[in-house]
Amino acid sequence: MKDESQFENQTSELPIQTRDGEFVAYYSRKGLCGLDFPDREVQQERKGNGAEITSEIQRWHEVTTRALENALAGRLVKELPPLDLSCGTDFQQRVWRVLKSIAGGKTLSYGEVADEIGARKAVRAVGRACGANPIPVLIPCHRVLASNQKIGGFSGGLDWKRKLLAREGVLLLE
DNA sequence: TAAGTGCGTCGTT
DNA sequence: AACGACGCACTTA
Secondary structure (H helix, E strand, O other), rough: OOOOOOHHHOOOEEEEEOOEEEEEOOOOOOEEEEEEOOOOOOOHOOOOOOOOHHHHHHHHHHHHHHHHHHHHHOOOOOOOOOOOOOOOHHHHHHHHHHHOOOOOOOOOHHHHHHHOOOOOOOHHHHHHHHHHOOOOOOHHHHEEEEEHOOOOOOOOOHHHHHHHHHHHHHOOEO
């Protein structure tokens, strides 16, 4: 599944104040590797372990902060920091790559995502992979709906999913 | 139509 | 071996 060296496993965490509360970003040596919603229990394994906050990470964090502000406002995200998705399996990373390609205001169904990665029938597995997305909002798993524009699920809570989609102008059925 | 049931399918635990 | 952030076919009312 994963095979990270101790070195790569080091992560630092930095807060991001937004109008929706304080998010927390996690960085590995390779890039942004996690993002938590406000008021969320910090997962043990992803929690920053006191790694040094390098100037490189500070630069990434500025990019992340801008990206998050834009995303939360439903605006176009122009730039993302490097992402470290090495915590995911091959399958999950393929799914997340598709999610990144969904433009703001657009949506795909779980089935369409499965199609994109050439695993048409792995629909439910795609749902699981979405739920395992370590960087919600910036990797827009909220833009994946069930068929017929129904909302589907969201690990961060359906309220967030509805809010994010509404700000992008996506109409839901329900 | 709308709402409910059953089941295939497959990555993950 | 069991469980989903699904999707479809197929009842019912």
